[in-house]
Amino acid sequence: METDGQAAGGGESEKRTRTEGNSDGESATTEEISEGDEITDDEQITELEDVTEEERARWAKIDRQIEWKVLSEEEEMDNYRQDWEFGYAHRFGSFDKETELSSMVSTYDTSVDAWAETALQVYSIKVEKAKLRWPLHVYGMVDIRDAVDHRRNILFNRKRDNCQIITKNDPYLLLTGPSRAIVFLDPAVFEINLKVKGESEDKEALIHQTYWCNGGSRLGVMSCSNKRCKINLSFMELEETVQATITSVQIIRGSWPRDYAGKVLCHDGSSHDELVLLDFRDGRNPPVDQDGNLDLSRRVVSVNVHNNMTVSVDASESRCAVVFTPEPGGLTESECDVDGHCRVKITVAWSLLVVLE
Structure with a gap:
């Protein structure tokens, strides 16, 4: 299967990320996948044109779940x-x-x-x-x-x-x-x-x-x-x-x-x-x-x-x-x-x- 990395990178090894979560959305994990790793149809990256709206919504939900929390000032x-x-x-009293x-x-x-x-x-x-x-x-x-x-x-x-x-x-x-x-x-x-x-x-x-x-x-x-x-x-x-x-x-x-x-x-x-x-x-x-x-x-x-x-x-x-x-x-x-x-x-x-x- 030809990947996006092969088409754009002239065969050079390229790292991509696959994210997986359970159906309840309670947890999600990420792992790096190299060129040549198999990606099943129901795990297609959202950029591919044949992804359904339902799959896009599922991946968007997972993206929100695994997004790193950045603390405010x-x-x-x-x-x-x-x-x-x-x-x-205990030694110097109040912070102020x-x-x-x-x-x-x-x-x-x-x-x-x-x-x-x-x-x-x-x-x-x-x-x-x-x-x-x-x-x-x-x-x-x-x-x-x-x-x-x-x-x-x-x-x-x-x-x-x-x-x-x-x-x-x-x-x-x-x-x-x-x-x-x-x-x-x-x-x-x-x-x-x-x-x-x-x-x-x-x-x-x-x-x-x-x-x-x-x-x-x-x-x-x-x-x-x-x-x-x-x-x-x-x-x-x-x-x-x-x-x-x-x-x-x-x-x-x-x-x-x-x-x-x-x-x-x-x-x-x-x-x-x-x-x-x-x-x-x-x-x-x-x-x-x-x-x-x-x-x-x-x-x-x-x-x-x-x-x-x-x-x-x-x-x-x-x-x-x-x-x-x-x-x-x-x-x-x-x-x-x-x-x-x-x-x-x-x-x-x-x-x-x-x-x-």
Whole structure:
């Protein structure tokens, strides 16, 4: 009997699949069949022209029965949460609990059990290829867990009534964390649960996935994706680090130049990328309190002990910058002038890293 494989493949061996199930449809099996295996008339593949409608219906039913079940994102995340609760809830409490470890554990006492250790620096989180109408009103949470306490270390967190508006030209999430250094002696896991505000809250899911970071590369841009969007995570593994907490950027003389958009940026000395500590576009209403402190969005940065850290303040096209040398503890301060309009004082608290809670 000439098979389709002989007609199309010039006699080359070809694998095909035969599926069998019982008349009740309770079970079905599949097996590979090679060219030359006999196929009885009542087992003809549905592509053949002489198959009756009844046989087509029978095979369609079997196809539905043996179709691999693909878990939804929510089902995958439910499984992940159950695994976490089984492994860690007895020691670290609720799945939703945030890390309580301070970024300044050795700032005032360097005798604590803390060290200069490997850390994961997160530079940016970017939304790409969203199959929705731009701009996007994004809310939800992105966090990361390390092996120190397996609790949430928040990177981005916004409620539905406080969305971040992102555009194709500026698709980066404004990060507010981490709240302490991400210790990277064991794998760390990103948890991404983002939504886009629309007319119906139950139809606003954008992406809900995890990304396991196992190390092995100094600099990475890794992606998570689904049919709705792609998320790029930009991070770097830094060895022998301390953590710097920028406790304040304070205007101590003058005032912020009117109508100037502003940024506060940090360069860790290990990457070409800068970390955004503050980004505001409205120079008429800068985020400054009554004492002149700029309200930073992000404060904690990991720094290799052999590199210097630079903090810069941008006002429109003008920039002032100060350089800090990493310390195991204590506070350091430095000042600079912003385009002749004001003088700012930057204060940094230094600390080693706790690796066991």
